[in-house]
Amino acid sequence: MRREIPVRSSAGHYPIIIEPGLRRRIGLILKSLPGKRSYSSVLIVTDRTVEKLYLEDVVRSFDETPHVKIVPAGEQSKSFSVLEELLEYVAGCGLDRDSVIIALGGGVVGDLAGFAAASFMRGIDFIQVPTTLLAHDSSVGGKTGINLRAGKNLAGAFHPPAAVCFDPETFSSLSKREWRSGLAEVIKHGLIRDPELLSFALDIGSFETAEDGAAMGRLLEQSIRVKKEVVEEDEKEKGIRAYLNFGHTLAHAVEAEAGYGRWTHGEAVAAGMIFALELSERTFGIDLRSAEVEASLQKLGYDTRMYKNLDTRSLVERMKKDKKSRQGDIRFVLLKAPCEPVLMPVSETELLKHL
């Protein structure tokens, strides 16, 4: 079954297509994109891991063999040196403004290849072909970027893709930790905007769902719809898009403090969401059933208190460098009621007390 969700962006509409086996039809999809001439050149960017699994399927979907660039797997590819090498490769392949870059892989490949597409000749088309559940989130909405030593995603661009192509079959190759990393973002979308999605995700969220096409399709579609609604309303993160950062203020600090790779992004986000839920309950004197959500997360295998072993002061210092921070204030996304996020300054003292 094919599901298609159109997303409105500053650069026009782009489709999100969800269909089992879609990786074998990417070449066809490119030809069918509305308003596109045929592309002069195609370059696929992927990583060592995904190369072995799916590159051949995608390559064979094209009449003419596309260019391919393989980058190392993992967060370290979101760096200036890899970006520079990629852009020199893009130029060396002779891509021009009528060419397209395809990001085949997880969030790292999507963010890196997307920023390369945004920057090459000041912007050419790119297509997201996410192969992880986590990337269902990052591939929609046009955020691209790399890391600085000073922090994650500090250099980048808003550059909407020309299409996002999901083949849920690719999720069957995920490890349990990768699955959990992605599921945390689904749960986040449930917490900030869709109670039905929240129950559904907590209920069917076990690892085995990755093999269940129907459940997987529904989960993906509902989660993407939340993301779509938010980024359509606020593409450039001037307002409500910041709500998608629920759980992320602490999560980014935890990832950086523990060293990238120690915890997956979603594992850190799960802990960050429980922290933000509890902070919300205390701040607004309400009951958001944080204990219940935490129990479900733990049942799914998340360690929701892993930050307890980290240095509290360092975590707070790192949160001060968050992109939401303004003039030294740390700002958190809290819930003032179920599915009603607000962006609020939280004092250092308050944070130190609760961490």
Add this chain to the structure above:
Amino acid sequence: MRREIPVRSSAGHYPIIIEPGLRRRIGLILKSLPGKRSYSSVLIVTDRTVEKLYLEDVVRSFDETPHVKIVPAGEQSKSFSVLEELLEYVAGCGLDRDSVIIALGGGVVGDLAGFAAASFMRGIDFIQVPTTLLAHDSSVGGKTGINLRAGKNLAGAFHPPAAVCFDPETFSSLSKREWRSGLAEVIKHGLIRDPELLSFALDIGSFETAEDGAAMGRLLEQSIRVKKEVVEEDEKEKGIRAYLNFGHTLAHAVEAEAGYGRWTHGEAVAAGMIFALELSERTFGIDLRSAEVEASLQKLGYDTRMYKNLDTRSLVERMKKDKKSRQGDIRFVLLKAPCEPVLMPVSETELLKHL
């Protein structure tokens, strides 16, 4: 006398302000920008040369001492390594989305600092304070970027400035070659759109004009108006903005082939314009008075045939990598009549014959 030209961009309007002594009032200008809250932090980017001349004047115009980053003077600063160092510095200074980067200097500083502002946290404000005549062109229109080994300006972003502040007094510190480099772009604006500006520039274009405030102000204003009209109509270079590339297809190839620094950008553009004028005359069988223009340029000190010593085949290969090229075709901006530019494919054979 103060002249102010508003420019419409995708990010709203921004003012171009031309006023003698303006460098001593940049702090005030920032406070007066329409619709801006006060900036949380200010970082000035400049180069070793401009630092000695004007940095103190700009710094002293602020109530609180701004952050400063000095980069090496010259084209080599438009590189990944300098961009990365600059962005790490920006992050280290604690800039956030409410901060501003000021580019104080020529085109290199503007392009580099502009791309840093476009990329930092996916885009923060920046202000152009051009100190060369050449930068009167590059500072308007929102193009920012750095060079790849494969070619000039191949990585970058469209990121309109929040304001452009000209202090024509700073032009008195230009060398003759720098003056000529900038004047070529004024003459180009005349050739593609404004016959009055063309005569005026060829007439008063001698080096001494840099000291003549009134003539300088008029020259700047008329030249900027041409640029403004074009970029307002076609900010993202989907159509007519390419006309601003008149003379540049050969010029970029000459600069790269001879090695950056051997000829200034404008010196190469002057030669490129004469070549494009002659190619236009032959292509359309018309008289564009190319010999007359060439004589005027030579009188102003330009070597309009310097490419004759370079390898013709290499020049053509380099032109194939031009951003205007499509699917292997080299495309030139020609004039089908005075001030009527067109973008046309020109065959390799044709180019080899005429070079």
